[in-house]
Amino acid sequence: MRQQSARRAAPDGLFPEVSSTTTLGTGASAPSAEEILDSTDALLDSSVLPVSSPTPRDVLSPDTITIAPPKKIALLVEPTPFTYISGYANRFKELLKHCRRQKDTVEIVTPDDSTNPPKEAYGFRIHNTWSFRLPFYKSLALSTDFPDFKGLRVLKRLKPDLLHVSTPGFLAMTACLYARLLKIPLVMSYHTHLPVYAAKYLGWLPGIVWLSWLALRLFHNLADLTLVTSPQIKSELESHGIQKVDVWQKGIDTETFNPTKRSAAMRSRLSDGHPDDPLLVYIGRLGAEKNLHLLRDVLERVPEARLAFVGAGPCEDELREYFNGTKTVFTGFMTGEALSEAFASGDIFVMPSESETLGFVVLESMASGVPVIGARAGGIPNLIRHGETGFLVQSDDVQQYVDRVRELLSDDALRRRMGEAARREAEQWSWEASMAKLRNIQYPRAILNFRRRMRGGFARLRSRLRLIRIFAVASAVWALRWLTSPFALPAPPLTPAAAATSPSSSDQPTQRERRDVVAFWTV
Known part of the structure; x- marks a missing residue:
């Protein structure tokens, strides 16, 4: 990716109540509003990512x-x-x-x-x-x-x-x-x-x-x-x-979600008192859009594994009934330190949802040093490096989930290596950088887009008014000429001698033609 410099000052007058800026880095002289928009187009075009x-x-x-x-x-x-x-x-x-x-x-x-x-x-x-x-x-x-x-x-x-x-x-x-x-x-x-x-x-x-x-x-x-x-x-x-x-x-x-939060007591709770068994964890809302029913088929094909659902949602009762008889634990809603421990205490985080615009729980699991098996759908592929920090699978393919679960559970070194790589990846994504870009680049861009839209609206209005004036003048001139033309008033009947020498009636506008012309200019 080509490197782009963001060392641009916010344009003076962008926010009328304040006209000065404070820079974190080495600031340049303030460009115009149009210049800052043009200079940051590449930065703001996420397709370069x-x-x-x-x-x-x-x-x-x-x-x-x-x-x-x-x-x-x-x-x-x-x-x-x-x-x-x-x-x-x-x-x-x-x-x-x-x-x-x-x-x-x-x-x-x-x-x-x-x-x-x-x-x-x-x-x-x-x-x-x-x-x-x-x-x-x-x-x-x-x-x-x-x-x-x-x-x-x-x-x-x-x-x-x-x-x-x-x-x-x-x-x-x-x-x-x-x-x-x-x-x-x-x-x-x-x-x-x-x-x-x-x-x-x-x-x-x-x-x-x-x-x-x-x-x-x-x-x-x-x-x-x-x-x-x-x-x-x-x-x-x-x-x-x-x-x-x-x-x-x-x-x-990355402080709240951290491998150091791994807890033997939490692992025992999530595994229903069997901490030595392989443990799959899902944390999030229990809703129909999360595609969680698929995980029962995974458990049936990997019988040595256990599954923990951490969270609540509209489908909780239905899921409890559906997973009845399997090695599954429903912990209910968690927050704070308990939630951090839950993220860090599993062996694999599973995310079959197809509806994630991003998937924060995937990031939180990665920060906790736990590899993720996630659906190749929505925003999840933007988070997982397939084969490095986790695995991406087709959202409706149970066998792909089973194969990847078995691969990770059978190779402790691979699971540990992926968890460490996931943690390193997560450490690069800071909230400070995210919010700094939003507040200092994306918000100003929205304001400039608004100003351009307003200017464009006024320009279109002026253009339409100009067309209306031209149309009105042209209509008035045409109407005046038509009213003063020979066919504007009814002509007296012709004598037989005059009719013989007059132009053919087909050369004269008919009453219908006159009405059509008037209707056209008065619509």
């Missing part, structure tokens, strides 16, 4: 990025990242930490109907808007921001430099309306692969996948920048007509 074999050294580090001035940011996030546990929740929490260090002003609007939901996070206000739950997915609190309009009131009072919205969701649709109404730059970050979820939960509806892509295209093309979590998802969205897509660089907390 290797898709199948990501290399951390290709990613921007925080010491090569100029710090943009403090800004006002509105976050509309659905579901809440504060009481609903998911991979994307960590991403938004790290964003808030970074914004606090950069002295930004941030306010969050999110649906949260839990008991005593938080009112503040990392020093920033949280506004909990009215919410509802879907009958087929009751674990999520969703919102349209109606009827209390908290999001609208926050935006009108805060007057943010940009609006960052998580998608897909009902709140994102409302946010599009707010952004257009109040003329605010709009950033959307895509965290749930809607077509896959729709197929899993609403597959009985004809055309549901097509409708999902249509909805994504309609709403994401209203954004000034769409952020995704892997180059694979970026390519897929672009192939379906979604424009202005970029990759939100991944990150991992």
Whole structure:
């Protein structure tokens, strides 16, 4: 990959309230807004990142990025990242930490109907808007921001430099309306692969996948920048007509997820008191989209292995019944130190999900020094180096899973070598670099896209007004000429002698022709 320099200062006046910048590295003189956009196009074009074999050294580090001035940011996030546990929740929490260090002003609007939901996070206000739950997915609190309009009131009072919205969701649709109404730059970050979820939960509806892509295209093309979590998802969205897509660089907390967290007590718990048996671990949400039923077939073909499910979700009861009679443990929901120990205490992490836009649990397992066998789908191939840090298999091919599980369980040296390589890989992906790129390069790019769009809109309006003026003048001139022409008024009847010498009637416009001409110019 060609090396690109990011040592560019943020353009003066990009954020009107502050005109100076502070640099981490050796800053250059401030270019114009257009120059910074043009100079960072290659950096922001995620297609230059290797898709199948990501290399951390290709990613921007925080010491090569100029710090943009403090800004006002509105976050509309659905579901809440504060009481609903998911991979994307960590991403938004790290964003808030970074914004606090950069002295930004941030306010969050999110649906949260839990008991005593938080009112503040990392020093920033949280506004909990009215919410509802879907009958087929009751674990999520969703919102349209109606009827209390908290999001609208926050935006009108805060007057943010940009609006960052998580998608897909009902709140994102409302946010599009707010952004257009109040003329605010709009950033959307895509965290749930809607077509896959729709197929899993609403597959009985004809055309549901097509409708999902249509909805994504309609709403994401209203954004000034769409952020995704892997180059694979970026390519897929672009192939379906979604424009202005970029990759939100991944990150991992390598202190929390660490091989030193391996625990004999936790391994005994995960293996149901048989710590010497081979142990497969899955950590995450227990949902239909995760393709977890496949793992029963793996257990039946590798009878010496045990399986631990760590997490909760809408399909937990169904999975407990389905895996009844197998060597499987369901631990329920874990957090904190227990979760870190669970990641580090297995032999192999299995990830059969087809719906991951990134797959944070894969990164967390790699940081814990545990090799991963993951589906070759979604964003997972962006994380795993096949044969080096883990294995990639076809998501619906049980035999491939079985073969790779046996290969790792039969070779302790290979398993240890892959775990060490996975840890080294994870150490290169820092949250600081991810958030520095987002705040200081991608957010400004969204604002510049917004300004270009606004200028383009005014130019199109002026062009249309000019055409209307030309059309009006031409119509008036033509109408005047037509009204004063010989056929504009009814002619008196001709005498027989005059009729003999007059032009043929076919040379004169008929009444229908006159009506057609008038209709054409008055439409």
